[in-house]
Amino acid sequence: MSQSTDPPPRPPADAGRALVPLALAQFVCSFAGSNMNVMITDISHDLGTTVHGVQSAITLFLLIMAAFMIPGGKLTERHGRVRLLRIGLGVYGVGAVLSAVAPGLGVLILGNSVFAGIGTALLIPPVYILATLLFTGTVARARAFGVISAAGGVGAAAGPLIGGLITSGISWRAAFGFQALIVVLILALxxxxxxxxxxxxxxxxxxxxxxxxAAGLILLVSGILAAGRNWWVCLGLMVGGALVLVAFFGHVRRAERAGRAPLLSPALLRNRVSNLGLVTQNIQWMMLLGSSFTVSAYLQVVRGYSAIGTGVIFTAATVGLLASSLAAASFARRRRQRTLIMTGFCVTIVGIGVLIGLVYLTSKAWAFAPGLLLIGFGLGLMLTPSVNLVQSAFGESEQGEISGLSRSVSNLGSSLGTAIAGTILAANLVRGGYAAAMIVLGGFGLLGLAAAARLPAGERPGAAEGASAPAHGPG
Structure with a gap:
């Protein structure tokens, strides 16, 4: 794409002000995906449900986000990015209030999983589209994505700590009230x-x-959730989900040939760089939310830790993720994006090994810290370059579609991570389920590393500073 077609850079002050509500929006949605992990015992006792019931509510929230993220990206074209952001915030706020006053699991699922999930699917694509349009140049865009990704990563990693503090100090219901207040603040900003x-x-x-x-993704993840109870149901749901997704891709190809605008342009899936980047995004969030749920459930159910105790232990992951995410722009100037993603996977996989080893060597709480620190640092190291790489692989006219697809793939990873880890834990929590779940997540990390290794080297670090990212290729 020639530079003449690029949008003019915004003044730094204006761009900086715009970045605050965008980062806060990503923070609250990621926080919602992980803060319930430390409320498992409190919610199950208060609402008369089980650990599996709370896990279902968490997974459904992440799944509904993934299922409706692509439509959310498309709706930005019709209704505008800022307007859809505000609509999404309003729907999310209603969900947070419903969750706070839920008398039972059904209303909690309606508020947290359905309303908050749909609200997130509407508001997140505009966040990334606006960041892409407002910030031009590889380093400037990396800095913006670094702040937004850091907010999302910290929201996910600090969710257990903040949720634990609120749950222990007030109640788990207040954590949803906290989310509603953040939504009001974002609307004002x-x-x-x-x-x-x-x-x-x-x-x-x-x-x-x-x-x-939506039906294909819901059936697929529902099949994973059913694995611990009925393998035939699991197989049927997963096969059904796969067939529906095949039908979906056939539909969009036919729509494109007929000259109609499909939900997802098949052309987006023909970009090798973007496809590999999407694979790494999916696995990153699978590892982040999967490990968060696994460790939280193990600490509360097996070790008997309180919500605040569990949250404090997760501080190590938050520190690691925050440190590497906030340094995203600095890393982008010195290292290629492929190098950062590969290094991030390596550090995260090592962190999983350290976490398993130390926890089984000693029962002390400090044994969780080194592994969680490495996991957080590794994930934070690669979240920003993966997002930047995918978003920058396409021009401005395709940002609505690719943003929706990118966020859908990431949130599908989150829901898969929670579903897979939760299924393994539910089947064998006391007798080695913790280690088994973490080993499976580490195995997915190896697949992510293999995908990252196939990424092209890209341009020399710093070469594109102040210039626009190319329309076709890594930014």
Missing amino acids: SRRLVDPEPADPRSRLDLLGVVLS
């Missing part, structure tokens, strides 16, 4: 946001594509 591009009211949503994609 977003009043000054200006959409860089006008909305297109003529844009239409592919409703059949929405139904097929």
